[in-house]
Amino acid sequence: MTTPETEYDRRKQISVRGIAQVENVSEFKKGFNRHLHFTLVKDRNVATTRDYFFALAYTVRDHLVGRWIRTQQYYYENDPKRVYYISLEYYIGRTLTNTMMNLGISSSIDEALYQLGLDIEELEDQEEDAGLGNGGLGRLAACFCDSMATLGLAAYGYGLRYEYGIFTQRIINGWQVEEPDEWLRYGSPWEKSRPEYVIPINFYGRVNHTANGVKWEDTQIVNALPYDVPIPGYHNNTVNTLRLWSAKAQRSFCLNFFNSGQYIQAIMDRNISENITRVLYPNDNFFEGKELRLKQEYFIVAATLQDIIRRFRSSKFGSREPIRTSFETFPQKVAIQLNDTHPSLVIPELMRIFMDVEGLGWDQAWKITEATCAYTNHTVLPEALERWPVTMFESLLPRHLEIIYVINEKFMDVVRGKWPGDNDRLRHMSLIEEDGGKRVNMAHLAIVGSHAVNGVAAIHTEIIKHTTFRNFYELWPYKFQNKTNGVTPRRWLLLCNPGLADVIADKIGDRFVNHLYELRQLESQISNKAFILAIMKAKQENKLRFANYIQKANNVTVDPSAMFDFQIKRIHEYKRQLLNALHVITVYNRIKKNPDKNFTPRVVMIGGKAAPGYHMAKKIIKLICNIGNIVNNDPVVGNRLKFIFLENYRVSMAEKIIPAADLSQQISLAGTEASGTGNMKLMLNGALTIGTLDGANVEMMEEMGKDNIFIFGMTVPEVDALWAKGYNPKSFYERIPELRQAIDQIQNGFFSPEQHDLFHDIVHNLLNNDRFCLMADYEEYIKAQDRVSALYQDPIEWAKKCIMNIASSGKFSSDRAITEYAKDIWNVTPTDVKLPNPNEPIKQSVKIAN
Numbered sequence: 034m035t036t037p038e039t040e041y042d043r044r045k046q047i048s049v050r051g052i053a054q055v056e057n058v059s060e061f062k063k064g065f066n067r068h069l070h071f072t073l074v075k076d077r078n079v080a081t082t083r084d085y086f087f088a089l090a091y092t093v094r095d096h097l098v099g100r101w102i103r104t105q106q107y108y109y110e111n112d113p114k115r116v117y118y119i120s121l122e123y124y125i126g127r128t129l130t131n132t133m134m135n136l137g138i139s140s141s142i143d144e145a146l147y148q149l150g151l152d153i154e155e156l157e158d159q160e161e162d163a164g165l166g167n168g169g170l171g172r173l174a175a176c177f178c179d180s181m182a183t184l185g186l187a188a189y190g191y192g193l194r195y196e197y198g199i200f201t202q203r204i205i206n207g208w209q210v211e212e213p214d215e216w217l218r219y220g221s222p223w224e225k226s227r228p229e230y231v232i233p234i235n236f237y238g239r240v241n242h243t244a245n246g247v248k249w250e251d252t253q254i255v256n257a258l259p260y261d262v263p264i265p266g267y268h269n270n271t272v273n274t275l276r277l278w279s280a281k282a283q284r285s286f287c288l289n290f291f292n293s294g295q296y297i298q299a300i301m302d303r304n305i306s307e308n309i310t311r312v313l314y315p316n317d318n319f320f321e322g323k324e325l326r327l328k329q330e331y332f333i334v335a336a337t338l339q340d341i342i343r344r345f346r347s348s349k350f351g352s353r354e355p356i357r358t359s360f361e362t363f364p365q366k367v368a369i370q371l372n373d374t375h376p377s378l379v380i381p382e383l384m385r386i387f388m389d390v391e392g393l394g395w396d397q398a399w400k401i402t403e404a405t406c407a408y409t410n411h412t413v414l415p416e417a418l419e420r421w422p423v424t425m426f427e428s429l430l431p432r433h434l435e436i437i438y439v440i441n442e443k444f445m446d447v448v449r450g451k452w453p454g455d456n457d458r459l460r461h462m463s464l465i466e467e468d469g470g471k472r473v474n475m476a477h478l479a480i481v482g483s484h485a486v487n488g489v490a491a492i493h494t495e496i497i498k499h500t501t502f503r504n505f506y507e508l509w510p511y512k513f514q515n516k517t518n519g520v521t522p523r524r525w526l527l528l529c530n531p532g533l534a535d536v537i538a539d540k541i542g543d544r545f546v547n548h549l550y551e552l553r554q555l556e557s558q559i560s561n562k563a564f565i566l567a568i569m570k571a572k573q574e575n576k577l578r579f580a581n582y583i584q585k586a587n588n589v590t591v592d593p594s595a596m597f598d599f600q601i602k603r604i605h606e607y608k609r610q611l612l613n614a615l616h617v618i619t620v621y622n623r624i625k626k627n628p629d630k631n632f633t634p635r636v637v638m639i640g641g642k643a644a645p646g647y648h649m650a651k652k653i654i655k656l657i658c659n660i661g662n663i664v665n666n667d668p669v670v671g672n673r674l675k676f677i678f679l680e681n682y683r684v685s686m687a688e689k690i691i692p693a694a695d696l697s698q699q700i701s702l703a704g705t706e707a708s709g710t711g712n713m714k715l716m717l718n719g720a721l722t723i724g725t726l727d728g729a730n731v732e733m734m735e736e737m738g739k740d741n742i743f744i745f746g747m748t749v750p751e752v753d754a755l756w757a758k759g760y761n762p763k764s765f766y767e768r769i770p771e772l773r774q775a776i777d778q779i780q781n782g783f784f785s786p787e788q789h790d791l792f793h794d795i796v797h798n799l800l801n802n803d804r805f806c807l808m809a810d811y812e813e814y815i816k817a818q819d820r821v822s823a824l825y826q827d828p829i830e831w832a833k834k835c836i837m838n839i840a841s842s843g844k845f846s847s848d849r850a851i852t853e854y855a856k857d858i859w860n861v862t863p864t865d866v867k868l869p870n871p872n873e874p875i876k877q878s879v880k881i882a883n
């Protein structure tokens with residue numbers, strides 16, 4: 034490759050993104066100018082960068098709609114089995130670049146904008162993140178949408194259109210401050226509202242058992258207004274739909290107020306019902322039992338099921354036949370996947386519709402419901418498991434509570450049949466928990482009402498089978514399966530790291546983009562000097578770009594040859610950001626003790642949001658910032674150690690960080706992180722992992738071999754044994770001098786000159802109530818970090834391990850994960866076949882098996 038002379042030449046060289054087509058370039062320029070003029074009503078004298086972003090987004094959108102309509106028409110005509118993925122969260126991030134990439138028009142658009150004299154990256158940076166999620170669970174839903182479209186499945190995502198997504202995090206004087214996320218301030222170019230398809234949703238009221246069936250009466254009604262978001266597959270002309278519901282007051286809302294002349298009050302009260310989709314609950318792995326959240330959960334479920342049944346009825350199999358028999362085919366035409374228990378009201382709501390509305394008997398309704406639904410468990414942390422007070426159900430969803438009671442009675446009979454006289458077992462398995470105020474255990478409901486229950490990594494599935502849901506596994510072993518998570522290689526390699534993608538494509542072609550196991554071929558390049566250097570160069574360029582970003586965003590100058598060490602994920606005690614901080618303090622103390630010794634320079638960066646009500650997590654952020662203030666301003670330390678908190682970590686920031694990472698910290702206590710997906714993104718981008726044998730780290734090690742990953746700490750059985758014999762965190766403090774020094778510094782105010790006792794609660798927890806065993810894992814963690822530092826001194830050896838990581842990451846594609854769901858749970862068939870491109874004349878008609 035020659036050195037590019039100009040920006041224009043550089044863009045021409047981008048190989049994986051394809052080559053600009055002259056006709057397309059001129060068409061895009063025309064479209065762009067047309068939208069600037071007719072849609073934005075601006076000319077180039079007054080247009081802002083944001084106007085240019087919108088003009089570009091609408092131009093790109095124009096190329097989606099033909100494919101979108103055609104795909105949906107194709108599903109209607111061929112009537113394949115539909116897959117419905119229901120999730121309270123979709124952490125989408127930005128859409129523009131991803132759409133151009135998946136449609137295969139990136140290079141032509143690049144060229145068009147270049148010719149228009151505009152900087153495409155500046156325009157791309159204008160887009161607001163769609164932050165309709167908290168972390169891994171919501172991002173998984175977004176990756177799965179991408180893979181379902183890429184694999185040609187007739188799939189639909191269903192979610193909520195929160196007016197406010199995950200809050201914007203500001204750090205003020207080291208403390209997290211939350212600001213509202215007004216992501217819709219300028220409108221979203223990607224959504225299409227469908228007011229003609231509103232669906233009424235009932236709440237409250239009472240149940241009337243009559244001779245001709247059960248009636249749910251005197252309810253309050255809120256409308257669900259659908260907004261459709263296109264989900265393009267990669268280079269296959271498929272565009273699926275993500276349908277997000279928005280709460281809209283009924284026109285007749287508070288008619289009695291209108292009638293009594295309180296017109297103004299009645300208008301103002303419309304807001305109350307529209308509050309249902311106002312804001313995303315900002316908790317990650319934590320259950321907050323607020324009524325508004327239960328309303329959100331019922332709202333998405335009721336609206337989605339009405340939509341699913343309407344579509345089923347309008348299909349070949351649902352229509353024309355007598356209703357009673359036609360629903361028998363429902364599970365052959367519909368698969369519903371529950372992303373955690375959040376949408377598990379699907380089970381009682383389906384039962385209610387089948388019995389109270391469609392007139393089916395209990396047994397038939399139950400058989401269909403169970404055969405249709407499948408549940409994905411995402412956590413074993415007890416504080417995250419949903420347990421709704423029966424009293425809340427009674428008032429908000431009285432009919433559903435009745436149905437849940439009947440489900441439970443029949444289920445308890447099954448348990449009694451299998452284990453006569455085992456009352457302990459009955460109590461542990463009941464859907465209704467009795468201790469301390471009655472509650473509905475939503476995980477138990479989801480397991481009983483589903484034909485498949487899956488964990489999200491092999492070790493996590495073993496834990497739910499043998500610990501969390503042991504009784505259920507003993508009753509129904511065949512329901513339990515593993516489906517290890519994955520991430521989409523489109524966004525998490527091709528989009529975020531085109532430099533690396535090109536180095537890979539130069540060696541093995543571009544098939545890896547949707548066949549990620551092809552990366553295995555890179556193993557044969559492990560000793561190819563030129564390839565090693567190309568991989569190192571790609572990483573170095575990404576690090577330089579990120580160093581510039583840090584300079585601007587944090588006003589910190591970092592040495593781009595230092596190791597870039599990242600821990601990027603929600604702030605949570607179980608993820609052990611504090612353990613990372615203890616390592617930084619330890620290195621700091623070593624430098625101070627031996628200022629003339631050689632140290633591997635590191636920039637340690639932590640990014641992540643704390644739930645607004647999670648005081649300990651916010652305190653941990655403050656501690657990280659304060660340690661950074663001491664370390665970063667100590668002239669003795671210089672460039673050898675920096676500790677930076679990255680403000681407002683989110684999807685678009687992850688896309689900047691991950692390509693620049695040397696080290697990925699995945700250090701949760703074994704048995705607490707269900708899978709993790711950040712670990713996979715970083716591995717795919719050639720970062721080395723320091724981590725515990727937790728979640729998907731275990732399978733990452735299996736794929737790459739234990740010499741290519743830095744594993745430390747207790748295993749799950751070792752953690753269990755430690756608690757069994759009695760864990761005494763203080764004994765570690767007393768035995769390990771470096772640990773003791775670090776803890777003493779936190780305790781005595783060394784890092785909090787403004788208030789000496791600021792971190793006493795943190796230290797108290799570590800020494801007396803160390804739930805996540807930081808003290809027990811500290812020593813091994815420091816030793817593992819020392820091995821990391823030593824290896825970084827040998828750039829070639831380091832790069833070889835990077836290559837082994839990339840080459841071994843094929844398993845962690847969400848395409849692989851979705852292919853397994855399709856085969857083992859949904860009974861549908863992925864396809865590589867392309868739909869015809871509606872923008873081109875039809876050459877031949879393509880028939881796709883599904």
Ligand SMILES: *Cc1c(COP(=O)(O)O)cnc(C)c1O
Pocket residue numbers: 167168169172601602603682683684687708709710711712714
């Ligand atoms: C992938 C991702 C996550 C999940 O990270 P984990 O390390 O698996 O917890 C969270 N937030 C964002 C923005 C992500 O992109």
